[in-house]
Amino acid sequence: MRSTVWLDIVIAAAAMAVLLLLPLVFPGKAFSDFMIRLSAFAIFATSLNLLVGYTGLVSFGHGLFYGLGAYSFALMMQKLGTSIPVAFIATVGVSAAVATVVGAICIRLKEIYFSFLTLAFQMLLHSVIIAWTPLTGGDQGLTGGVPRPPFLGIRLDDPQHLYIFCSAVLVVSLYIMWHLVRSPFGYTMRMIRDNPRRAEFLGVRVWRVRLLAFVVAGVFGSIGGLLMSLFVSSAYPDFAYWTVSGEAVFMILMGGISVFFGPLVGAVMLLLLNDVVTRVTEHYSLMLGIIILCFALGLRKGLLGFVLWAWERRRAGAQ
Amino acid sequence: MTDTQRTRRNRRGFIKAAGALTASGLAFPYVARAQDKPIRIGVPTILSGRVAQLGISSRNALQIEVDKFNAAGGLNGRKLEIIARDSKGKPDEAANNTRQLINGDGCEIIISAESSAGAFAVQEVIRELKVLCIHTNSETSSLSADPKIRVPTAFRTARQGIHDAIVSAAYAGNVAKAKGLKTWMTCSPDYAYGRDNTSLFLEYMKRFHPEIEMVGEAWPKLFQADYTENITKILQAKPQALYSCLWAGDLVSFLDQSGIYNLFAQTTLFAINMADYTTLTAVKNLPAGIHSSSRYLKTFPAVPENAAWGDAYKAKFGDYPTNWSWENSLAMTFLTTALRKVNSTDGAKLADAIRGMKVKSPFGADGTVTMRAEDQTTIGYAIGWGTTISKEPYVPSVTPGDWKSILEHEAEWKKKMGFA
Numbered sequence: 001m002r003s004t005v006w007l008d009i010v011i012a013a014a015a016m017a018v019l020l021l022l023p024l025v026f027p028g029k030a031f032s033d034f035m036i037r038l039s040a041f042a043i044f045a046t047s048l049n050l051l052v053g054y055t056g057l058v059s060f061g062h063g064l065f066y067g068l069g070a071y072s073f074a075l076m077m078q079k080l081g082t083s084i085p086v087a088f089i090a091t092v093g094v095s096a097a098v099a100t101v102v103g104a105i106c107i108r109l110k111e112i113y114f115s116f117l118t119l120a121f122q123m124l125l126h127s128v129i130i131a132w133t134p135l136t137g138g139d140q141g142l143t144g145g146v147p148r149p150p151f152l153g154i155r156l157d158d159p160q161h162l163y164i165f166c167s168a169v170l171v172v173s174l175y176i177m178w179h180l181v182r183s184p185f186g187y188t189m190r191m192i193r194d195n196p197r198r199a200e201f202l203g204v205r206v207w208r209v210r211l212l213a214f215v216v217a218g219v220f221g222s223i224g225g226l227l228m229s230l231f232v233s234s235a236y237p238d239f240a241y242w243t244v245s246g247e248a249v250f251m252i253l254m255g256g257i258s259v260f261f262g263p264l265v266g267a268v269m270l271l272l273l274n275d276v277v278t279r280v281t282e283h284y285s286l287m288l289g290i291i292i293l294c295f296a297l298g299l300r301k302g303l304l305g306f307v308l309w310a311w312e313r314r315r316a317g318a319q
Numbered sequence: 320m321t322d323t324q325r326t327r328r329n330r331r332g333f334i335k336a337a338g339a340l341t342a343s344g345l346a347f348p349y350v351a352r353a354q355d356k357p358i359r360i361g362v363p364t365i366l367s368g369r370v371a372q373l374g375i376s377s378r379n380a381l382q383i384e385v386d387k388f389n390a391a392g393g394l395n396g397r398k399l400e401i402i403a404r405d406s407k408g409k410p411d412e413a414a415n416n417t418r419q420l421i422n423g424d425g426c427e428i429i430i431s432a433e434s435s436a437g438a439f440a441v442q443e444v445i446r447e448l449k450v451l452c453i454h455t456n457s458e459t460s461s462l463s464a465d466p467k468i469r470v471p472t473a474f475r476t477a478r479q480g481i482h483d484a485i486v487s488a489a490y491a492g493n494v495a496k497a498k499g500l501k502t503w504m505t506c507s508p509d510y511a512y513g514r515d516n517t518s519l520f521l522e523y524m525k526r527f528h529p530e531i532e533m534v535g536e537a538w539p540k541l542f543q544a545d546y547t548e549n550i551t552k553i554l555q556a557k558p559q560a561l562y563s564c565l566w567a568g569d570l571v572s573f574l575d576q577s578g579i580y581n582l583f584a585q586t587t588l589f590a591i592n593m594a595d596y597t598t599l600t601a602v603k604n605l606p607a608g609i610h611s612s613s614r615y616l617k618t619f620p621a622v623p624e625n626a627a628w629g630d631a632y633k634a635k636f637g638d639y640p641t642n643w644s645w646e647n648s649l650a651m652t653f654l655t656t657a658l659r660k661v662n663s664t665d666g667a668k669l670a671d672a673i674r675g676m677k678v679k680s681p682f683g684a685d686g687t688v689t690m691r692a693e694d695q696t697t698i699g700y701a702i703g704w705g706t707t708i709s710k711e712p713y714v715p716s717v718t719p720g721d722w723k724s725i726l727e728h729e730a731e732w733k734k735k736m737g738f739a
Contacts, residue, residue, distance in 0.1 A: 030423030037415065139510045140459070141410055143439050144467045145446055157447070228411070233443040236410040236436070275419065282366040282405050 005179075012175045019167040023160070032163040034275070036231045038267055039170040044224030045251040045263035046177055050217040052249070053257045054181055055210060056193030057107070060245055061118030062221050064102070064125050065095055067240025069222025070229035071129065071136065074146045079135075084151050091226050092219055099218030100211070107210040119242060126240040141236035146229060156230060166227050173220055178260055180216065189213055250288075254295055256302025265304040357400040358393075358664055360385070360654075361420025363413050363441055364432035364456075366405035369542055369568050372597055373643050377432035377455060378403045379636050380644035384651035394658050402426060406437050413437035417444040426450075427664040430650055432643065435459040435512055439468070446470045451669040453650040456643050458483070459512065463696035464738045472666040474673055475696040476650040476688075478642075480516055482702060483591060485728045486720030487562075487612060488523030490704035491589050494610060495528050495560065500587060502534045504558035506549055506573070508565055509538040516564040516591070523728070524562075534558050542569060546576045558586055566592035571601045578604055594705065596639035599713045609707040611714065614642035619717040620701045624681035645682045649697065652678050653690060684722060694738075698726065 023032060044066050051057040072094045076087040106117045129136045137143055148156040155161045180186055188209050191199045196206050229235045238244070247270065248263075255266025277287045299306050362381065364374035381401050389398045402424050406413035413433050420426040421444075429452040431441040438457035445452040454462060454475040461468055463475045494500065505521070507513035517536075524531060535556040537549040550573075553561060565573050570592055577583060583606050592598065593611030613619045617629030617639070628648070632640040640648075657672035658664070675692035682688060684701045691698050702725075705717040733739035 028422065030419060033415075033418050033422055133511070140436050140439050143442075143461070143465075145443050232411055232414040232440065233447065234410075234414070234440060236440065238409050238411055278405055278416070282371070284367065284405065284407065 008175065008179065012171050016168065016171045019171065020164065023163065029159060032159055033231075034271065036163060036166045036227065038271055039166040040224045040227040040231065041248070041251065041267040041271060042170060042224075042264045043173045043227070044221050045248045045255075045267050046174060046260075047217045047220035047224065048245075048248045049252050049257065049260075049263045050177060050181070050189075050213055050220075052252060053262075054186065054193060055189045055213045056196075057210060057214065058111070058115050059106075059118040059214075059217075060115045060242070060249075061120070061122030062217065062248055063240055063242060063244035064118070064122035065099065065218040065221030066225035066228070066244050066248075067122070067125055067129065067235075067237075068095055068098060069225030070235040070239045071142075071225075072222070073226040074142050074229040074235040075135070077146050077148070078142060078144065081147070083149060084154075084156065088226065091222055095219050095222035096215055099215040103211045103214035103218070107207055107214060119245070122240060122242060122245060126237055126242075129237045129240055136235075136237075139237055142234045145233045146235075148230065148233075162230065166230075169223065169227060173223060174261075174264070177216075177220060181260060185209070185212070250292060252302070253292070254302055256305030256308075258301065259304045259308060262302050262304045266302065269303065356425070357398045358428065358658075359400050359402055359420075359424060359426040360428045360430055361417065361424060361426030362401055362403040362430045362432050363406050363416040363420065363437065364403055365408050365434060365437070366403065367407055370408065370434065372567065372641065373434065373456060374403065374405065374432060376597070376638075376641040376644045377430075377647045379632065380640060380647040381430060381432075381651060383632060383635065384648055384655065388651075388655050394662065399655075403432075406433060408434065408437070410436045410440035414440040414444050417441045418448070421448050421450055428452075428654065428666075428669070430455055430647065430654075432456050432647060435462070438462055442468065442470055442473055445473045450666040451654075451664075451673075453654065455647045455650045459515065461738075463694045464733060464736070466738060469695065472670045473695065474653070474670070474690060476653065476690075477646045477697075478700060478702065479696055480512075480519060481729050481732055482698075482720075482725050483612060484516065484519035484523050485725050486702050487520050487589070487591055487704065488527050489720070489724065490718060491520075491560075491562070491610070492524060492528035494587075494589075495531060498587070500560040501530060501532055502556075502558045503531050503560045503562065504533070504535045504537070504553055504556055504586075506537040506539065506553060506561060506563045506565065508541045508543075508569060510541050513538070513541070513564055517562065520562055520564075520591075539565070539569070539573070544572065546573045549573075550577055550580050550582060553582060553586065554580060560587045560589060562589045562591075564591050567595075567598060568601075570598055574602045574606070575604075578606070583609070592642075593707060594714050595642050596713075597641050599707070600639075605707060605709045605713075607706075607708050610704060611707060613701065613703045613705065613714065613717050615640055615645050616712070616714055616717065618712045619703060619705075619714070619719075620681065620684065620686075622681055622686065628681055649678075649680055649682055649688060649700070652680055652688075684719060698722065 048062045051059050069091055072091040073087050076082050076090055102121050106114055109117055130139055156165055188204055192206055192209055200206050225239055251266030251270050252263045254269050256262030277284050301309055364377055366374040385399045385401055404416040406416050417429060429450055431438050431452055431454045433441055435457040438454045449472055452473040454477060456477050458477050458480045460479050460481040505517050507517040537552050539546055539549050589610045591612045593609050594616055595614035617626045629640055653673050656678055657669045660672045661668045673690050677687050677689045680688045682700055684699055688697050689699050699722060703717040703719040705714040707714055
C-alpha cells in the first residue's frame with residue numbers, strides 16, 4: 001500500500017512536470033487558456049462522477065457547487081479584499097457547509113427524487129443570484145473584475161502563473177479523488193452503488209457514506225467554479241444554471257462513467273468540440289445533440305471506457 | 320501488405336493527422352508575416368437562438384464598412400477581416416470567445432456586439448488583455464459611466480440607457496399633458512435591462528410630469544411565449560397609458576397577443592423599442608398610434624446619407640438594418656478613422672486617438688457624433704420619438720431629443736449615482 005502511494009506521488013509529479021513543459025511545445029496563449037478552462041471543468045466533472053459513477057447518486061444539481069465556488073471566491077476577493085489562499089480555504093469551507101446541509105436533505109431520497117431535489121437546490125441558488133442584485137450583480141454577474149493580489153511570489157494576474165496554479169490544483173485534486181476512490185471508503189461507495197441494502201446488512205451506515213461522498217464532491221465541484229472565476233475574472237449566474245450540471249453529465253458520458261479519468265477525457269472532448277464547432281457553424285446545439293446521440297447509441301461506455309475495454313479484450317485474446 | 324496492416328496504417332495516419340490538426344489549432348494559432356496579414360477584428364456576439372438578429376445585423380453592418388475600407392486600400396495594404404463568434408447569449412462564453420479571438424485567432428481589435436450581460440464579461444477580458452474594444456450593443460449606462468467598471472481601451476458606440484430615459488420621459492410627459500394621460504402602467508421584461516430602463520423612465524417621468532399616477536406594473540419573463548396573464552392584468556387596471564421596453568420577438572408576441580384583446584383601443588402604448596424595421600414588419604397587424612423611440616429609421620435623421628446607407632444595407636442583405644446595425648457602423652467609423660490616424664493597431668494608441676474624437680456620421684443629430692473623452696461613450700447621436708403608422712415610412716414624423724437637456728440631466732444622474 002505504501003509503495004502504491006509513493007508510485008502515485010511519482011506519477012502525479014510526472015504529470016505536473018508534463019503540464020509545466022507543455023507550454024514549451026504549445027507556446028500560444030490559446031493553449032494555456034484552454035488548459036485553464038480544462039482544469040476547471042475536469043475537476044468539476046470528476047467530482048460529479050464521484051457521485052454518479054462511484055456512489056450511484058445521479059445528481060442533476062451539481063452546478064450548485066460550481067456556482068457557489070465561483071461566487072464565494074469572487075465575492076470574498078472583491079468585497080472583503082482577502083488574500084487568495086484565505087479566500088480559497090474559505091470557499092472550500094462554505095461549500096462543505098452548504099453541501100452538508102443540502103446533502104443531509106437530499107440523500108434521504110432515492111433515484112429520480114434525489115436527482116430533482118438536487119436540481120431544485122441548484123435553481124434556488126440561481127434564483128438568489130438573480131434576485132440579490134446589490135451583492136451579486138443580478139443577471140449581469142459580478143462587474144469590476146476579481147482582484148488577484150500576489151501571494152508567496154505567485155501572481156495570478158500573470159497568465160503563466162495562472163496556468164501553473166490551475167495545473168497544480170488540477171493534479172492535486174485528481175490525486176486526492178483518485179486516492180479516495182481506491183481507499184476502503186471508495187470501495188464502500190461502490191458497494192453502496194451496487195447494493196445499498198447489502199452494505200447496510202454488513203454494518204455500513206449508508207447515509208453517512210453517501211453524505212460524505214456528497215460533501216467531498218461538492219467541495220471539489222466548488223474548486224472547479226473557483227478556477228473558472230479566476231479565469232474570467234468574474235462570476236455569472238450561468239455558472240449556477242442547470243445547463244452547467246448538464247455539461248458535466250455530458251463530459252462523464254463522453255469520457256466514460258466507469259473510468260476515473262473518463263470525465264477528464266470527456267472535458268477535453270466537449271471543450272474542443274465547443275471551440276471547433278463554434279468556429280465553423282452557428283448550429284452548435286444541433287451538432288452537440290447529434291454527437292451525444294452517437295455516444296448514447298454507439299459508445300455507451302464513453303471514449304476512454306471503450307478504449308480500455310477494447311485494449312483488455314485484445315490482451316485477453318493475445319493470451 | 321495485408322488488409323489488417325493497411326487498416327492499421329490508415330488508422331495511424333488518421334490519428335497523426337487529427338493530432339497535428341489539434342496541435343496546430345492550439346499551439347500555432349496565427350503565424351504570418353506582419354506586413355501581409357490582415358488586421359483581424361474579433362466580434363463576440365449572439366448568432367443563434369431567439370436574438371440571433373442582434374448578431375447577424377451587427378455583423379452585416381460591420382462587413383459593409385470593412386468592405387469599404389478594404390476597397391480604399393486598407394491600412395498600408397493591410398486589409399480588415401471580421402471574425403464573428405457566437406456566445407449563445409452566455410456571458411462566460413462571451414469572455415472565453417473574446418480570449419480565443421485575441422489569443423487564438425490573432426485578433427488585434429475587438430468589436431463587442433454583445434448584449435449587456437456579455438458586454439460586461441468582455442469588458443473584464445479587455446481589462447486584462449488591453450486591446451482596443453468598442454461595445455456596440457450594450458445600452459446599460461454603468462458600462463461606461465461607472466469608473467470602477469470603465470477600462471482605458473474600451474469604448475461604447477451603443478446608445479445609452481440614461482439618454483433614452485431622459486428623452487423618453489420628456490416626450491411622453493408632453494404627450495401625457497396634451498392628451499390628459501394620468502393613469503400609467505408598465506410592462507417590461509424581468510431582467511436587468513428591463514428593470515433599469517423602466518425605473519429610469521419612471522424617475523424622469525415623475526420629474527417632468529408629476530401629475531401621473533401609477534396603477535400597476537407587469538413583469539413578463541425574458542423570451543416569454545404567452546402574455547395572456549400580463550395582458551389581463553393591464554386590462555383590469557385600465558391604465559390610460561402603458562410604457563414598455565419589451566424588445567424584438569418579445570414585443571412582437573406581446574403586440575400580436577394584445578391585438579386579440581383589443582388592448583390598445585383604451586390604452587396608449589409607449590414602446591421604446593418599437594421603431595426598428597425587423598420589429599415593425601414582424602407584427603401581424605401593426606396598430607397605428609404606438610409611440611416609440613427611433614431605434615433605426617432611414618427617415619431619421621432625414622439626411623440623404625442615412626437613407627442611402629439603409630437602402631444599401633437592404634440591397635446587400637435583403638432586409639433593412641436594425642438599431643444594432645447603425646451602432647456597429649458608427650463603431651467602424653471611429654475605428655477606421657483612428658487606424659488611419661495612428662497607423663497602428665496598438666490598443667493604447669488607438670484609444671488615445673478615439674478618446675474625444677468627433678466624426679461625421681449619418682446617425683448624428685447634427686451630422687456628427689462625439690466620443691466623449693471623460694467616459695468613453697458616444698454623445699450627439701440621433702435620438703427622438705414619434706408615432707407609428709402601419710406602412711412605410713412607419714414613423715412619419717420624429718420629435719428629436721434635446722441634447723443640451725440630455726447632458727444636463729445625465730450630469731445630475733452621474734452625481735447622484737456617485738459616478739462623477
